[in-house]
Amino acid sequence: MKKTTIMKGAALGALLAGSALVSPAMAQDSIYVANNAYRTGPFSGSGTPIGDGMRDYFTMLNERDGGIGGVKINFEECETGYDTKKSIECYEQAKSKNTVIYSPWSTGATLAAIPRAHIDKIPILSMAYGLSASADGGQFPWVFIPPLTYWDGASIMVRHMANELGGMDKLKGKKLGLIHLDAPYGKEPIPVLEALAKKYGFEVKLYPVAAADMQNQGSLWLSIRRDRPDYLYNQGWGAMNPTAVKEAIKNGFPIAKLVGVWWAGGDDDARAGGPEAKGYKSLNFNAAGSNFPVIQDILKHVVDKGKSLAPKEKVGENLYNRGVYNSMLVAEAIANAQKISGKKVVTGEDVRRGLETLNITEARLKELGMAGFANAVKIACADHSGHNKAYVAEWDGTKWTQKGDWMDPLKDEVRPLIEAAAKDYAEKNAGWPKRAEACEKSS
Amino acid sequence: MTDATLRPAPNLLANGWVKAALILAAIVAAAMVAAKLDGSGTAYKVFIDPFVQMVELPDLLVQTLWEGLVTGVLYALIALGFVLIFKASGVFNFAQGIMVVFAALTLVGLHEKGVPAFLAVILTLGVMFVLAVTIERMVLRPLVNQPDIILFMATFGITYFLIGFGESVFGGNPKQMIAEQLYLPKGAIDLNILGGRVSLQKIDIAAAVIASIMIAALALFFQYTRIGRALRAVADSHKAALSVGISLNQIWVIVWFTAGIVALITGIMWGARSDVSFALEIVALKALPVLILGGFTSIPGAIVGGLIIGIGEKLGEFYWGPLIGGGIESWLAYFIALGFLLFRPQGLFGDKIIERI
Numbered sequence: 093m094k095k096t097t098i099m100k101g102a103a104l105g106a107l108l109a110g111s112a113l114v115s116p117a118m119a120q121d122s123i124y125v126a127n128n129a130y131r132t133g134p135f136s137g138s139g140t141p142i143g144d145g146m147r148d149y150f151t152m153l154n155e156r157d158g159g160i161g162g163v164k165i166n167f168e169e170c171e172t173g174y175d176t177k178k179s180i181e182c183y184e185q186a187k188s189k190n191t192v193i194y195s196p197w198s199t200g201a202t203l204a205a206i207p208r209a210h211i212d213k214i215p216i217l218s219m220a221y222g223l224s225a226s227a228d229g230g231q232f233p234w235v236f237i238p239p240l241t242y243w244d245g246a247s248i249m250v251r252h253m254a255n256e257l258g259g260m261d262k263l264k265g266k267k268l269g270l271i272h273l274d275a276p277y278g279k280e281p282i283p284v285l286e287a288l289a290k291k292y293g294f295e296v297k298l299y300p301v302a303a304a305d306m307q308n309q310g311s312l313w314l315s316i317r318r319d320r321p322d323y324l325y326n327q328g329w330g331a332m333n334p335t336a337v338k339e340a341i342k343n344g345f346p347i348a349k350l351v352g353v354w355w356a357g358g359d360d361d362a363r364a365g366g367p368e369a370k371g372y373k374s375l376n377f378n379a380a381g382s383n384f385p386v387i388q389d390i391l392k393h394v395v396d397k398g399k400s401l402a403p404k405e406k407v408g409e410n411l412y413n414r415g416v417y418n419s420m421l422v423a424e425a426i427a428n429a430q431k432i433s434g435k436k437v438v439t440g441e442d443v444r445r446g447l448e449t450l451n452i453t454e455a456r457l458k459e460l461g462m463a464g465f466a467n468a469v470k471i472a473c474a475d476h477s478g479h480n481k482a483y484v485a486e487w488d489g490t491k492w493t494q495k496g497d498w499m500d501p502l503k504d505e506v507r508p509l510i511e512a513a514a515k516d517y518a519e520k521n522a523g524w525p526k527r528a529e530a531c532e533k534s535s
Numbered sequence: 536m537t538d539a540t541l542r543p544a545p546n547l548l549a550n551g552w553v554k555a556a557l558i559l560a561a562i563v564a565a566a567m568v569a570a571k572l573d574g575s576g577t578a579y580k581v582f583i584d585p586f587v588q589m590v591e592l593p594d595l596l597v598q599t600l601w602e603g604l605v606t607g608v609l610y611a612l613i614a615l616g617f618v619l620i621f622k623a624s625g626v627f628n629f630a631q632g633i634m635v636v637f638a639a640l641t642l643v644g645l646h647e648k649g650v651p652a653f654l655a656v657i658l659t660l661g662v663m664f665v666l667a668v669t670i671e672r673m674v675l676r677p678l679v680n681q682p683d684i685i686l687f688m689a690t691f692g693i694t695y696f697l698i699g700f701g702e703s704v705f706g707g708n709p710k711q712m713i714a715e716q717l718y719l720p721k722g723a724i725d726l727n728i729l730g731g732r733v734s735l736q737k738i739d740i741a742a743a744v745i746a747s748i749m750i751a752a753l754a755l756f757f758q759y760t761r762i763g764r765a766l767r768a769v770a771d772s773h774k775a776a777l778s779v780g781i782s783l784n785q786i787w788v789i790v791w792f793t794a795g796i797v798a799l800i801t802g803i804m805w806g807a808r809s810d811v812s813f814a815l816e817i818v819a820l821k822a823l824p825v826l827i828l829g830g831f832t833s834i835p836g837a838i839v840g841g842l843i844i845g846i847g848e849k850l851g852e853f854y855w856g857p858l859i860g861g862g863i864e865s866w867l868a869y870f871i872a873l874g875f876l877l878f879r880p881q882g883l884f885g886d887k888i889i890e891r892i
Contacts, residue, residue, distance in 0.1 A: 132698070134814035136707030274862045300862030304817050307809035310602040311852035311864060318588075318595055318853075331709065331814035338809065342723065342736055360709055364810050 122159070122166040123426060123437060125150065126186030128197040133173035134306065135330035138358055138411060139197070143169060144402035145415020146195075148394045149386075153423060155393040160423055161430045163437055174330070176200035187212050192429075192443045193422055196222065199277035202235075209234045210525055215444040217425070219418045220245070220354060220377065224280055227477035228514035229448065233529045236447045238421060239377050239469045239480035242327070243510060244501030245353050246281035248375055248482050249325045250288050251499055252351065264293035269321035271312070271328060271336055274300040278327045281353070284509055285325075291505070297321055306332040313339040326352040334364030341368045348373065351484065359409040362487035369487055373495065374410075376485040378417040378466050380492040382408030385461030386416065410485070410492045417466055424452055424460075432532070448473050449532045467498055473531035477510075479503045555878045585854035594731020599853045600846060605739040607845020609804060612746040613822040614829065614837035615753060616797035621831045622770035623790040624675060626686040630693040632819030634795060637697050638663055639802025639811045643710045652716035656799075663795030671787045679773075679783070698813070707813065712806035714738065719807055742804040749800055753793065754834050762789055770832065824872035830882025839883060840872075847871045 127146060130139035150167040159165050168189075170182035179201030186194050187208075194214050196202040202222030209216050216235045218226070224243040226235035240248075253268065254260045270285060272278030282298065289296045297319050299312050309332075316324070324345065326336055333356045340350050348371040352361070357374030365372065382391065387408050394400045395407055406412055429438040429446030438446070450471045457463055467481045481498035518524040566582040589596045613631065620628040641662050645655040674689050715721065720737035727733075757763035768776040769786050777783060798819075802811065805818055822841075829840025848871070852864040875883060 131707045132702050132813070133707070134812065134817060136702075137709035137810075137812050137814075140707050298861060300860065302862050302865035304821070304865040305862075306814055307805065307818055308606065308821070308864070310606060311599065311849045311856070312861070314595060314599055314602065314849075314853050315857065315861070317598075318592070331809060331812050334709065335809040342734070344732075344734065360810075364709075364711065 121437070122164040124166045124168070124189050124191050125193060125422060125426075126182070126189065126191035127167060127169055127195045128172045128179055128182050128201060129169040130172050130174040130197065132171060133175070134303070135174040137360055138330050138333075138355065139174065141358065141402070141406060141409055141411040142197070142415040142418070144400065144406070145412040145417075146419045147415075148390045148400050148402065148407070149416045149419035149423070151394045151399050152390045155397075155399070156389060160426050161436055163430075165423075165426075172198065172201065174198050176204055180204055183208060187214060190440070192426065192438055192440045193217055193447075195219070195418065195422070199223070199280065200275065202226075203276055206232070206235055207521065213444075214440045215425075215447055217418070217422060217447070219421060221277065223517075224284075225510055225513035225517050227475065227479070227510050229472070229474045229476040230527055231514040231518050231524070232476060233448075233527045234444060235476060236471060237477045238450070238471055239467070239478055240482055240501055241477050241479070241506075241510070242280040242353065243284040243506045244477070244479050244503070245375055245482065246284045246325065247288060247502035247506050248484075248499050249323075249351055249353075250285070250292070250294075251502060252375075252484050252496070253294075253323050254292075255496070255499075260292055266294040266323070267297060267319065267321040268294055269297045269299055269316060269319065269324045271299040271301060271316075271324055271326045273306075273327065273329050273332055274302045277329060281325070281327055283513070284506060287509060288502070288505065301328065301332055301336075306330065307335050309335055309339050313343045313345070316345060317343055322349065324350045326350060326356045328352065328356050333358060333361035337361060337365040337369050337372055340372075341365050347371045351375065354414070354482065357485055357492060358411045359492065362492070367489055370489040372487040374485050374487075374492070375482050376410070376492070376494075377480070377482045378410075378413045379464060379494070380408065380410040380413055380485070384463075384465045386420075386465065387413070387461075389461060390416070413465070420460060420462065420466075421450070421452075421469070424456075425450055444529070445532060447471060448476070479506065552878075580858055581855065588854060592731065593729040594733050595853075597728055597733045599849050601733065601735060601739075603846030603849035604842065605743050605845070606849065607842040608743045608746045608750075609801065609841075610822055610825050610845050611750060611838045611841025612797055612804075613801050613819050614825040614841050615750055615834065616794040616801075617822055617826055618829075618831065618834060618837045619753070619757070619766075619790050619797075620794050621826075623766055623786055624686060625683050625770075626690060627826075627831070628794065629687065629690040630697060631794060631798065631822070632816040633694045633697045633701070634663075634666075634798035635802045635805070635819045636811075636813055636815045637666075637701050638795060638799035639712065639806045639815065640701055640705045640710065642799065642803065643713060643806075643811050644705045646713045646716065647710075652713050655713075656717070659799055660796065663799060664792050667788050667791035667795055670791050671784055675787050676784060698816075701813070709810045709812035709814075712803060712811050714803075714807040717803065719803075738804075738807050742808070745800065746804065749797070750834075750838055753797075754838075757834065762786070766790065821868060824868040826882075827869075827872040828875050828882060830884045833882065833884035836882055836884030843875075844868045844871060 129143035130136055131143055150165050153159060154164055170185060172178045172182055179196055183205050195217050196205050199222050202218040205216055218237050220240055222237055224241035226232040227237050227241050254263055285296045301309060328336055340347055347369060350372055352374040354375045354377060357376055362369045362372050391407060395404055425443050425446040426438060428450055429442040432445050433442040452469045454468050457466060469478055469480050471478050479501050481500055483498045484495045485492045486495040616631050617628055638659055642655050642659045645658055646652055678686055678689060719741055723734045723736045725732055725734045757766055765781045765786055768781055773783060805815055825840040825844045828843060829836025848864045848867045851867045856863045
């Protein structure tokens, strides 16, 4: 009896000692990267391929290179169901585990995380989503929004319209409709579109879609039939997108004039429209397809070894590649942080500096196996977005193809709006901290 | 003098309909006065302009009414699923929405596995039957005689179970409804009406027809068959029904299975109009204002309520939505329902509940 008690005690002691020994060791040879995902709920259609792409890229880095700079990446997903409340739980969890970066993966979640992250000193990467104003690094030292913001996207839409019509002066008197999810995400582009409309003399019509009516857009499309906009820009998400494509076809709206923001460019979104969806467009900043060394490496090291959650045929789809692109930004920020700080196991503060001096050149993209997959990205101390280029992609009936050249956003017009909005944000949130973080010399 | 002259004059105001009509007339009169007073201002846009549009562009009016009709019939079908369960078990079945998703996903999932389309429909019906039996055995039977709120909470449990179970079996990816394989029509019929084009989607026509047949069949079934009478007995009183030898368990299985069939049809129709994903769950909850309007216990109420909400929300969104920035559809349905409730708290066709204390 006594013997067993001692044995148990010894076993317990050993266990405790063991775990005490193991945990700091673990913390030292891996970098924890938290990442929100939504593989469930009404928006899972868009969330799942992105989640797969992000996860597979890090698995590939761990398998092929043993992590980044010899340090394994401990990548962990937190399921939000695209619910802002749950995202805050995920944020707290990420914070408690000392994440070096936080990817909110919803504009609502980003808005909720921004004030917290400035206190907790956790860099937020909201890749081409979130608060457009956060591109102002002077006010938002902890938020990064590469490669471009929703406001840039909306301005590229205007440029695309002008290109097709034959010049900016031809915009006068035209009508641009904005179909948008009636949520922070959907409403983001409104201010910039209205400002551009005023300047170039076109009209903006708003068509909000409540989340409860994502699949019930009948009357909205009747309004579109009545108003006859020349172009439609779709800031939609989840089940809203395939429904919009179907309704456009059903209502006889010329599908080639319907352009989605980059998040409305899922393969499943376009496929829903069947053969008649051919010509549907979407802005994009990554290439679709698996014909890139990086995707081939993922196939070889992750998918073929059964370590991916994605079915093989989905690898290389547009939103999957978008996820890969997001993870590439995170990985490059970590690598850059290692370079700047000289440490192997970097912290959130190091990664913030890494992001602020991020400069992914064409040559670097080639090294990463991403030549032609994406365009160069440069972030600076004051400019946390870079306002990089995007292009218009077209659905050819089976896959996304690049339609036109990479286009710059109307930076001269968007940037002052962003700075004004950032100032406004800081003023409205009493006690918003003044930036205390010094800029790097190189940026 | 006859007795008739001695009788006091009937109080017309006590009649809800008369009161409603009077108030409506007052509103219209006030609106016309307001419109007169401020010319082309807000009142004009609210009270006059929409009707001018209706007259000037009759094709769009017809199209709006058609869209409203189709959605209304589908709402009615969903509401029917709720009504049946409410009648039999006295609970609002929160799980009806997820049953739509679950049925549609099962159908598509089976077809993906290589099962021929129509066999998949039959198998899905089998799955819905098994689900009904399981719910009866595992959830309802142990909760007999518990307060209604307990049963209501149990339907939340069923919802979350089905979400998790559905996701683990089928994954969260949206899927295409196998409309073609089920020989559902594609394309549209374009009619030239009053100088404009009205386009009737064949799938919408099919949805309206199938849903109407379904509603009629269910209404007849529960009106004229032995099971229907038993259901109505159960709805009146569980104990009294039991005392005359009606099997509560059997009725519950039948009702939940019927709700499963309704869910499958809704899933196919709505899935073909959009896609099959967990977002469909929200659509089913649009039946709530329909139920408030029609009354939780009335089959005709579900039908009329569905049509009023469907047509009302489309007209409202199309003609008045732009005045306040659009996207009003989602709450307008509740607004319409509330308007009716002011005059008939029990819903249009609901039973007046008289409780003795």
